[in-house]
Structures are given as C-alpha cells and as structure tokens.
Amino acid sequence: MKALKKSVWVFHVNTGACNNCDIEIVNLLTPRFDVERLGIRLVGSPRHADALLVTGVGTRQAAKRLQEVYRQTAKPCVVFCMGACAGGTGIFEGAYHVAGPVDRIIKEVDPNAIIAYVPGCPPKPEAMISGVVKALAAI
Amino acid sequence: MKKTLRKPVLAVGPFHPLQEEMEFFQLTVDGEIVTDIDVRISYNHRGIEKLSETLQFDQVPFLVSRVCGICSASHPLAYVQAVEEIAGVKLPERARYVRVIINELERIHSHLLWAGLAGHFLGYDTVFMWAWKYREPVLDLLEAITGNRNNYGNVRVGGCREDVPNEIIPKILKELDEIERKTEMLTKAVLDDPVLHARLKGVGVLSKADAVGYAVVGPTARGSGIAIDVRRDDPYAAYGDLDWKVITQTEGDVFAKAVVRLLETFESIKMVRQALRRLPDGPVAVEVKEIPPGEGCGHAEAPRGETFHYVRSDGGNRPIRHKIRAPSYVNVPSFKASCIGQHIADVTLTLAAVDPCYSCTERLAVVDGHSNIIHDYESLLQLSREKTARIKKELGAPEFKLEDL
Amino acid sequence: MKQEELNNRLAEIRDKLIGIEQKPNRRIFLLCECENSYAVNKFLFEGLGLRFVIVTGIDSEDCFEILYHYANDETGCFVSIKAFIRDREHPEIESITPMLPAGEWIEREIHDILGIGFRNHPNMRRLILSDDWPEGVYPLRKEVKK
Numbered sequence: 267m268k269a270l271k272k273s274v275w276v277f278h279v280n281t282g283a284c285n286n287c288d289i290e291i292v293n294l295l296t297p298r299f300d301v302e303r304l305g306i307r308l309v310g311s312p313r314h315a316d317a318l319l320v321t322g323v324g325t326r327q328a329a330k331r332l333q334e335v336y337r338q339t340a341k342p343c344v345v346f347c348m349g350a351c352a353g354g355t356g357i358f359e360g361a362y363h364v365a366g367p368v369d370r371i372i373k374e375v376d377p378n379a380i381i382a383y384v385p386g387c388p389p390k391p392e393a394m395i396s397g398v399v400k401a402l403a404a405i
Numbered sequence: 406m407k408k409t410l411r412k413p414v415l416a417v418g419p420f421h422p423l424q425e426e427m428e429f430f431q432l433t434v435d436g437e438i439v440t441d442i443d444v445r446i447s448y449n450h451r452g453i454e455k456l457s458e459t460l461q462f463d464q465v466p467f468l469v470s471r472v473c474g475i476c477s478a479s480h481p482l483a484y485v486q487a488v489e490e491i492a493g494v495k496l497p498e499r500a501r502y503v504r505v506i507i508n509e510l511e512r513i514h515s516h517l518l519w520a521g522l523a524g525h526f527l528g529y530d531t532v533f534m535w536a537w538k539y540r541e542p543v544l545d546l547l548e549a550i551t552g553n554r555n556n557y558g559n560v561r562v563g564g565c566r567e568d569v570p571n572e573i574i575p576k577i578l579k580e581l582d583e584i585e586r587k588t589e590m591l592t593k594a595v596l597d598d599p600v601l602h603a604r605l606k607g608v609g610v611l612s613k614a615d616a617v618g619y620a621v622v623g624p625t626a627r628g629s630g631i632a633i634d635v636r637r638d639d640p641y642a643a644y645g646d647l648d649w650k651v652i653t654q655t656e657g658d659v660f661a662k663a664v665v666r667l668l669e670t671f672e673s674i675k676m677v678r679q680a681l682r683r684l685p686d687g688p689v690a691v692e693v694k695e696i697p698p699g700e701g702c703g704h705a706e707a708p709r710g711e712t713f714h715y716v717r718s719d720g721g722n723r724p725i726r727h728k729i730r731a732p733s734y735v736n737v738p739s740f741k742a743s744c745i746g747q748h749i750a751d752v753t754l755t756l757a758a759v760d761p762c763y764s765c766t767e768r769l770a771v772v773d774g775h776s777n778i779i780h781d782y783e784s785l786l787q788l789s790r791e792k793t794a795r796i797k798k799e800l801g802a803p804e805f806k807l808e809d810l
Numbered sequence: 811m812k813q814e815e816l817n818n819r820l821a822e823i824r825d826k827l828i829g830i831e832q833k834p835n836r837r838i839f840l841l842c843e844c845e846n847s848y849a850v851n852k853f854l855f856e857g858l859g860l861r862f863v864i865v866t867g868i869d870s871e872d873c874f875e876i877l878y879h880y881a882n883d884e885t886g887c888f889v890s891i892k893a894f895i896r897d898r899e900h901p902e903i904e905s906i907t908p909m910l911p912a913g914e915w916i917e918r919e920i921h922d923i924l925g926i927g928f929r930n931h932p933n934m935r936r937l938i939l940s941d942d943w944p945e946g947v948y949p950l951r952k953e954v955k956k
Contacts, residue, residue, distance in 0.1 A: 282449050286474030286555045289518070296537040326940035327447035357468055360459070361452040362949045363940065387556055388474070450938040455949055490835055620862040620912035633861065639836075639886025702837055702879065702888045704863075715866050715879065728866035728877075735864070735912055742911075 273305035274402060276346075277315035277339065281332050281368060283322030286388040287349040291319055299391045306398065312339040317398070323351040323358045324366025332368070333375045344380045344401060345372055348394060350387040357387075380405065430740075430756070437749050442741045457727035462488055462562055462696055465724065469714075470556050473731055475518065478511040479707030480714070480729070481560040486641055487703030487716040488562045488724075492696050498685040500564035504642035505680045507551065507559050508705070509673040513584065514543040515708035516666045516673075519760050520591060523663060526753045527604065528790030532591070539587045542580050549573055564690025574681050585674045592667045603796045605660035609755030611743040612657060619739035622732050623710020624665040625759050629657035635706040647679045657743075659758040666760075696720070707732055709760050733761045750788040811858070813885045820889070823853045836887035847876065847893035848904040854880045854889060855910055862912050863888070867920035869952045874901050874926060895926065905931035923950040 280288055294301040295308060309315055312335050324332060336345070345368070350356030352368045365371060372379045384397035433441035453472060457465050466481035473480065482504060489496070517540040524532025544554040551557035551567050559566050569577075595601055611621070616629040626633055634651040636644040652668045654661035698720040704713045710732030717726040736759045744755050811819070813836070820830065820840070826849050829841040842850055854860045860880035868875040874895040881888055895901045905928035907913040917928040918937035925948040928934060936943075 280448075282451055284471040284474040284477070286471070286477065289474060289555075293537065295534075296541075297534055298538060298541050322449075323451060325448060325450055326942060327450065331448075357471060358451050358453075358456065361456045363447075363450045363452040363938075363943075387471075388554075390554065447936075447938050447940050450940075452949060490837070493834075615911075617861075618911045620910070633883045635886075638881075638883040700833075700839075702890070711863070711881075713863050713879065715877065717868070726866070726868050728864070730864035734915065738912070738915055 273307065274316050274398070275307045275309045275314055276317045276319050276398075277309055277312045277335070279312075279318055279320045279332060279335055281320060281322035281328040281352070281366065281371075282325035282364075283349070283351055287321035287351070290388045290391050290394065291321070291348065293391050294394060299395065301395060304395070304399070306395075312336075315339050315343060317344040317346055317402075319346050319348050319394075320352050320368050321348050322366075322368075323355045323361075323364045324368045324371045325363050326365045327363075329365040329371050332371055336372055336375055336379070342380065344382055344405065345369075346398060346401070347381060347383045349389055350385060353383045353385055432744070432749070432752065434749065439744050439747050439749065439752065442744055444737065444740075446737075454727055454729055457724055457729075459723065461722050462718075462724065465727065466560050466562075467558055469729065470558060472729060473733070474555055475511075475515045476707035476709060476712060476731065477556050478508045478559070479705045479712045480731070481558075482508060482642075483703040483705040483712045483714040484716065484727070484729075485560050485562045485703065486705065487701035487714045488696060488718075489693075490701030490703060491699040491716065491718050492562070492693055494563055494691065494693055496564055497688050497691055498643075499568070499687045500689045500691075501643040501646075502680045502684050503565045503569055503689055504560065505644060505647070506569055506677055506684075507547070507557060507565075508642070509677045509680070510543055510547055511557075512673045512708045513670055513677075514540045514547075516670045517543070517588075519666055519708075519757075520595075520663070523659075523754070523757055526757050526786060526789050527601075528793045536591065539584060539591075542584060546577055546580055549576075561690060562696075563693040564688070566690070568689045569681070569684065571684075574684070577681060578678060581674050581677060585671065588667070588670050588674070592671075595663060595667060599800050600793065600797045602660065603800060604793050605658065605663065605754070606656070607658050608751050609659045609743045609747060609758050610657045611739055615739065615742035616657070619742060620735045621710070621739045622735060623707070623760075624662050624669065625710060625736045625739065627651070627653045628662035628665045628758075630655040633711075635704050635711050639704065641703075641705060643680060644676075646683070647676050649676050649679075659754050662758045662760075696722070709733055710736060733759070737761050748792075749785070750792040753785050753789050811882065811884060813882075813887060816858070816882055816885065816887065816889070819858055822857075823850055826850050826853075836885060838887065838889045839892050840889065841892045841894070844876070844893045844895045844903045847878070847891060848906065848909075850891050850893075851878055851906045852909060854878075854891070855906075858882075860889060862910055865906075865913065865916045865920060867924045867926060867950070869924060869950060871952060873898065874924065876903055876920070876926065878906070900927070901925065902927040902929055904929050907931055907933075922948075924948050925951065 347353045347368045354367045355364055358364055369381050382401035384394055386393050431443040432439050469480040469484050470477045517536045521533040521536030548554045550569050551559045611629050613629050616626055616631050632653045637651050649672045652665050654664050696718045700717045702715050704711050713730040715728040716724050719725050826846040827840050827842045831839040860882050863879040863881050866877040876893045878891040917931055920926050922939045
C-alpha cells in the first residue's frame with residue numbers, strides 16, 4: 267500500500283442512506299481498521315475537510331444541503347461516493363423522492379468536481395480504505 | 406425559513422452547523438432547559454413503500470433490508486412473515502431456527518454498537534472503541550453464514566436463502582463464549598460505575614403513561630416497565646421453542662434502557678446457543694409458487710423494537726400495498742416526552758437512549774434563535790462530556806480505564 | 811386480555827361496524843364507515859387498552875381505506891380497523907391524535923402521500939416529503955405515475 271502523501275481529513279455526509287455505509291465509515295476509526303494510523307481523520311466541519319465521504323441516494327430534501335456542504339468544503343477536495351446508493355442510487359432507482367445520484371447533484375454546482383466511487387452495499391471497511399488510498403494516490 | 410419566535414429555539418439540524426434554516430430536531434428552550442421539540446424527517450425518505458409495488462414478492466426482501474442497516478434482518482423477516490401469512494406457508498423446521506440465529510446475532514451486534522455510541526456521547530471513548538472492536542467477531546460470523554457483514558439477504562418467502570453449515574457450528578459456539586465474556590465485563594463495568602449511575606439515572610425519563618401514549622416499543626418500552634416483546638407475545642420463527650426471558654426495568658431513564666439492552670444481549674447469546682444445538686436437519690426453504698389475494702400482518706422484534714409490515718395481495722406477483730413501520734417511527738417522537746425538562750447537556754444521551762439510526766443522532770447542531778450562538782454536534786457532545794467529567798470530579802471516582810474491561 | 815374475552819368485548823362496538831372479518835392466525839379486521847372510525851379507535855385504545863401499532867392508508871380506486879392496526883400483546887392478536895372513505899373528491903377523516911400522541915406523525919405522513927385530510931389534527935404540516943415537493947401531488951395515489 268502506497269503511503270499517503272499527507273494526512274487526509276474527511277467529513278461524512280449522509281444524503282439519505284440506510285446507515286450501513288455510515289456505520290462502516292465509523293468502523294474505520296475502530297481498532298481493527300484504525301484509519302488514524304494512516305493519517306485519515308473524521309472532522310466535525312466541512313471547512314476543515316480535504317475529502318467528503320458521501321453516503322445515500324441523494325433524496326430531494328438532502329440534495330440542496332449536500333450542495334451547500336460541498337460549497338463550504340475547502341478546495342481542492344475529493345468527493346467519495348461510498349456505496350451503491352451514492353454511486354448511482356443503487357436499489358432505490360426510480361423512487362419518487364430520489365434526486366440523486368450524488369455525482370449529478372455535485373456536478374450541478376461544480377462540473378469539474380473530483381469524484382471517486384467505492385462500490386458495495388455496503389463497501390467493506392477494507393474496500394473503503396483501499397478506495398480512498400488509491401484515489402488519493404492517483405490525484 | 407426565518408421564524409419570529411417568542412422563545413429561543415435550539416435547532417438540532419443536519420450535518421452542517423451554519424445552516425440558516427432550522428431543521429431536523431428543533432428544540433425550544435427556556436435558558437438551558439428544553440421546553441418543546443419538533444422533528445423534520447424528510448432527509449431519509451426514499452419512497453420505499455411505493456417502490457415495493459413495482460417489485461415481485463421475492464425481490465422485496467432485498468429492498469426492505471435497506472430500510473435501516475442495523476435492523477436489516479428484521480425488516481425482511483417481518484415482511485416475509487406477512488406474505489407467508491397470506492399464502493398459508495408452513496416453514497421447514499430448520500428454517501425457523503436459522504432465522505433465530507441470524508436475527509439474534511444481529512441483535513447482539515446492534516446492542517454492542519449502541520453501547521459504543523452511548524460511551525462516545527458520555528466521553529468514554531474507550532468504551533466506544535472496545536464495544537465496536539467486540540462487535541467485529543459477530544459481523545464475521547454473519548459474513549461466514551450469509552456472505553455479508555450487513556444486508557444479509559437471508560430471508561425469502563418460504564424460508565432462508567443460506568443455511569448455517571454444520572461444520573462451522575463449533576466455531577460459532579466458541580466465538581459466542583468469548584463475546585459473552587466481554588459483554589459480562591462491560592455490563593459489570595457499567596452497573597458498578599458510580600459515575601454512570603449519577604450521570605444516567607433520572608436522565609431522559611419516559612413515564613409509563615407517555616410510553617403508552619406514544620406507543621413505543623422495544624427497549625424504549627421495556628425500560629419504562631412495559632413488558633412487550635414480539636418474540637414472546639406472537640412467537641415467530643423458533644422463539645416459541647426456546648428458553649429465554651423478556652428483560653424489563655421500571656425507571657424509564659437512560660440507565661434503565663442501557664441495562665435492558667445489556668441484559669438482553671445475554672439472552673440473545675443464550676438463544677443462539679440453544680438454536681445451534683437444536684438445529685434440526687432438513688431443507689431451509691419451501692417453494693412458494695403463488696401468493697393468493699389477501700392481506701397479512703407480519704412483525705418481528707428488531708433490536709429497536711417491533712417492526713411491523715402489512716402486505717396486501719390481489720393474486721398477482723407484486724404486492725399492491727406494502728406498509729412498513731420501523732420501531733424508530735414510534736420511538737423517536739417519544740423523545741418529545743423524555744426530552745422536555747432536560748438540560749441541553751443531556752439531549753444527545755436522551756436521544757441516543759431511544760436508539761434511532763446512527764445518522765439521526767449524528768444530525769445534531771444547535772442554533773439559538775435569540776442570540777445566534779451556534780452549537781454544532783461537536784459542541785453538544787462536549788457539553789455532555791463536560792457534565793460527565795464534573796460528576797466524576799464530584800464523586801472523586803477513579804478514571805474508567807480500558808484495563809478495567 | 812385473553813382471546814375469548816377480546817372476542818366478546820368486540821361485540822360491544824358492533825353497532826358502529828359494517829362487518830367483522832376473522833382471519834386465521836389471530837388477525838381480526840373491523841370494517842366501518844369513516845364517520846365511525848374515531849369511536850371505534852377510542853374503544854380499542856381507551857376501552858380495551860390495546861396497543862396502537864400504526865395506520866396504513868390505501869388508495870383502493872373506488873374509495874380510500876384507512877387501516878388502524880392495534881395489538882393485543884397478551885395473545886399476539888392484531889385487531890385492525892378498516893375505515894372506508896367513500897368521497898374521493900374531498901377525502902377526510904377524524905384525527906385520532908388528540909386522543910393518541912402516537913397518531914401525529916402517521917396522519918401527517920398519510921396526508922403527504924395520499925392527500926387525506928385529518929379533521930382536528932393539532933399539528934398538520936408536511937412530514938416526509940421535501941420542502942420543494944409540489945402541492946397536490948400524492949405519490950401513493952394510484953393514478954400518479956413518476
């Protein structure tokens with residue numbers, strides 16, 4: 267595994283998720299996965315974040331809030347679409363309250379946004395770490 | 406949305422603290438005491454009931470597994486039971502036991518998750534790390550049986566998709582012994598800790614009368630002395646064959662609800678052991694070719710309480726109506742009754758005691774309508790932890806160390 | 811209460827009902843016109859002390875059905891009221907929230923997704939649909955496509 271070039275601070279955003287992805291994200295902090303040893307930190311405000319970990323389908327109610335959070339996030343930043351829902355609405359495709367997927371919502375405010383996808387339902391913590399490391403190494 | 410308010414309002418809103426609109430949990434306060442509460446819940450609404458009508462009966466379990474990730478075994482189970490009721494399905498014996506095994510394993514990891522979160526809100530991050538560490542072996546067991554750590558996809562109309570392979574039963578039993586040991590240590594530490602007694606007792610009390618008026622379920626109800634549990638009241642799967650107790654407390658405070666969850670975890674471990682030892686031979690599913698016209702009510706005891714599904718069929722291959730009621734739907738509004746009169750330092754704990762989905766509790770931010778002071782989730786957490794530290798100091802109690810566990 | 815007592819007591823409300831359906835597996839449906847739904851709800855909740863579970867709203871093409879589900883935990887029996895709203899142009903029914911705080915959210919939800927009016931609801935406002943969801947569009951009505 268390549269060493270990360272620098273510490274990555276991430277902010278978690280739930281745009282209408284079932285919680286599985288969210289819990290696996292919190293799992294990243296716990297002893298078995300312990301992302302803090304890689305310099306990855308969960309922060310309490312998007313203004314301090316280098317990356318957004320977005321879960322959920324992007325419901326109509328959450329869409330504008332997601333765009334607002336994106337605007338507030340320090341640039342440059344990477345948007346990680348965690349899970350099948352964030353990646354492309356997953357099993358909720360066609361549901362009446364879905365405004366997503368997440369990449370379309372983000373691109374409305376920034377067509378040049380850097381977006382990475384970690385598929386899975388939910389992605390295992392190992393997959394999330396692998397995805398984040400790979401994406402950051404590629405940038 | 407700007408409102409002119411007579412009293413200061415704490416908006417306990419979604420992820421961003423600098424929102425102008427007041428959203429999600431909106432608390433009206435008098436000084437630092439909560440006097441009223443309102444909730445906006447549109448963020449997670451995905452339109453699942455309508456989506457169900459477009460799927461075939463056997464596709465729906467995959468959808469409803471994702472209503473809520475931590476009750477992801479309970480929702481599909483309640484649904485298929487409703488459908489099996491319409492079709493008059495008789496389950497194979499082995500299927501009844503496998504359903505118990507999966508659902509009780511889910512309850513164990515869900516309660517450990519809750520214990521970790523409660524620890525986090527209290528400022529006991531060692532408890533958080535520890536509880537979530539000991540959750541992992543349970544998720545490994547679920548993955549070994551069903552192929553996934555969550556969203557097991559193991560229920561179908563007529564039985565189960567995956568069987569518990571007999572070869573791994575000794576391994577599961579051995580893991581359960583270890584999990585039981587760890588849960589004993591955690592329970593003892595909680596029940597013996599004077600700081601936790603002082604911090605949690607009398608906090609977030611839900612009276613029995615309010616519990617009935619809000620029709621609460623699960624540990625939220627059992628912590629207020631209401632002895633309801635679907636596994637005993639309307640036995641499903643193999644629960645009627647097993648030897649276990651319904652756990653209740655009477656005080657209705659956060660401490661009572663914590664005790665209920667911890668003691669229930671032991672009952673769950675007992676049930677899985679019994680189910681594994683008595684697992685009958687045979688198939689884990691029967692073929693169900695058609696669902697006749699009719700209506701069925703299925704319910705299951707999820708970790709948060711009763712999950713209720715109503716299904717109506719017109720004889721076609723899709724449900725024409727599927728009503729889903731998650732336990733949090735009745736439990737979260739009761740937060741209004743248990744939170745009023747509380748100090749804002751106790752808000753996160755009182756909400757956590759109802760055990761809504763993790764994302765609900767994460768969405769806490771505070772805006773004071775009068776002086777525009779902004780508290781975010783971090784700040785509310787800080788208030789909670791400061792109160793714990795104050796109590797610790799007053800009692801002169803020793804530090805709660807990881808070595809104690 | 812025990813099943814036999816429950817069955818006997820249900821006879822007390824017979825005059826408000828248009829039918830009783832007893833299904834296997836202890837599922838009972840009490841059919842009534844919407845004008846009587848409040849009285850039947852009051853009887854089940856306050857009179858018999860059954861536990862309120864939830865309300866299901868259904869668009870049944872020639873009418874709306876509002877199903878109030880109650881549980882008798884002692885016997886694992888569900889008693890559901892099936893109230894028929896015949897007026898499709900202005901569908902309305904009496905709110906149970908003044909008697910039962912647990913009814914507040916679900917009546918607001920049914921109002922959102924089916925457009926049913928709940929008379930005397932103390933707090934009728936949007937619950938689950940987004941702020942920008944168009945007025946008058948009820949997603950769970952049968953005629954709504956996407």
